[in-house]
Amino acid sequence: MKYSGGPPRTPEDSDPEAPLLALRVYPGGNNESDRSLMLRARAGDAHARQQLLAGISEPVYRYTLRMLSNAEDARDASQDTLVKVLRHLDSYDLDRPFLTWVFGIARNTCIDEYRRRKRRAWDEPGDVVDPGPPALHLAMQSEDAERLNRSLAALSPLYREVIVLYHFEHLKYTEIADVLEVPLGTVMNRIFRARQKLKDHYENEGGEP
Amino acid sequence: MSSHLHDFQLQAFGRGELNDAEAVSAAMHLDECPQCAARVATLDPFGPVFAQIVAPRAPKDLVARALQAADVPEIVEEPVWVEVGLGAVLLVAAAFLVLLGGDALKAMVEIGLFADVLSRFSSPWIPSMTPMLLVAILAGSAALFAIRRVRSGQALGPRWS
Structure with missing residues (x-):
């Protein structure tokens, strides 16, 4: 799957290889089949639980990898997120878009990991705080894409997350506000600042958007 | 629209x-x-x-591992406010003992409060201040632990900094 410059507005714009599950490919409200799936998962149906997690595992992993810049930490944080989703499914409001709820959990999990790293760095001088972005670059990518990835990894998490949620996970602005639990105006400010910082770093690296 | x-x-x-x-x-x-x-x-x-930019793919066993982990009973950590509350109660108790000194101990013995514990310190070879010091040390430790938890940000909600 490759990213486009903005959010896909229809399921057809998304990954053609992805199984059909609207909550994954079309961030927005939940349709009837999604609701039915969630209700069955809540009731403990093993197949529904598996299907539900399969539908969110890719966006959750992409988000955690981009926020933590380390494959091992991202795998652990993704697993923690999926476990929390299952354990707290009873408290989920079915009228709220499922994906924004899931991203909220993933975000809190990443923040916990981020704090753990900071404490670890404090307790163990010399430990690496930010291992950098190499995990994102296993696939062959163009030089510009590599440069953009490096610029993205150089952003503070506060700014990186809005870029990730908008440009990579295709959430709407209102959905990002929901995930971050901040007003829409704050989201807009952060996105503009994040893009400016991204542009500055990208140009410093020799790129020209 | x-x-x-x-x-x-x-x-x-x-x-x-x-x-x-x-x-x-x-x-x-x-x-x-x-x-x-x-x-x-x-x-x-x-x-x-x-x-x-090519999107990274999740590990193939991610869902299976999560389903397996979800079946393990959850260890529920006490919320930080419990620690803060405990520290505050112990601090008040320590202050009570320190301020009232021997009278507080006598009152506690009279109403039978902590009689078992206090009886252990009734030996003439142990100074009567020992229970007070123990409570003060315990309260101080709990308060320090609570302050550390709060300062580490766990009670401040989700923030990156």
Whole structure:
């Protein structure tokens, strides 16, 4: 799957290889089949639980990898997120878009990991705080894409997350506000600042958007 | 839905040149209008670069591992306010003992409070201040632990810093 410059507005714009599950490919409200799936998962149906997690595992992993810049930490944080989703499914409001709820959990999990790293760095001088972005670059990518990835990894998490949620996970602005639990105006400010910082770093690296 | 945004509005939006109210209004329009959203994406100078980035794929066993982990009973950590509350109660108890000294001990013995514990310190070879010191040390430790937890940010909600 490759990213486009903005959010896909229809399921057809998304990954053609992805199984059909609207909550994954079309961030927005939940349709009837999604609701039915969630209700069955809540009731403990093993197949529904598996299907539900399969539908969110890719966006959750992409988000955690981009926020933590380390494959091992991202795998652990993704697993923690999926476990929390299952354990707290009873408290989920079915009228709220499922994906924004899931991203909220993933975000809190990443923040916990981020704090753990900071404490670890404090307790163990010399430990690496930010291992950098190499995990994102296993696939062959163009030089510009590599440069953009490096610029993205150089952003503070506060700014990186809005870029990730908008440009990579295709959430709407209102959905990002929901995930971050901040007003829409704050989201807009952060996105503009994040893009400016991204542009500055990208140009410093020799790129020209 | 209102009419579509003009290119100059979309460009100004992309450059962050709209004021707060205009930016919020444009964002709400873009959330609901696929045509304008697609247009703003084409005007984005980063658009072609974003399109070149290959998305990472999740490990194949991620879902299986999560399902397995979810079946293990959860260890529920006590919320930080329990520690803060405990520290506060112990601090008050320590202050009570320190301020009232021997009278407090005598009162506690009279009403039978902590009789078992206090009886252990009734030996003439152990100073009568020992229970007070123990409580003070315990309270101090609990308070320090609680302060450390609060300062580490666990009681402040989700923040990156």
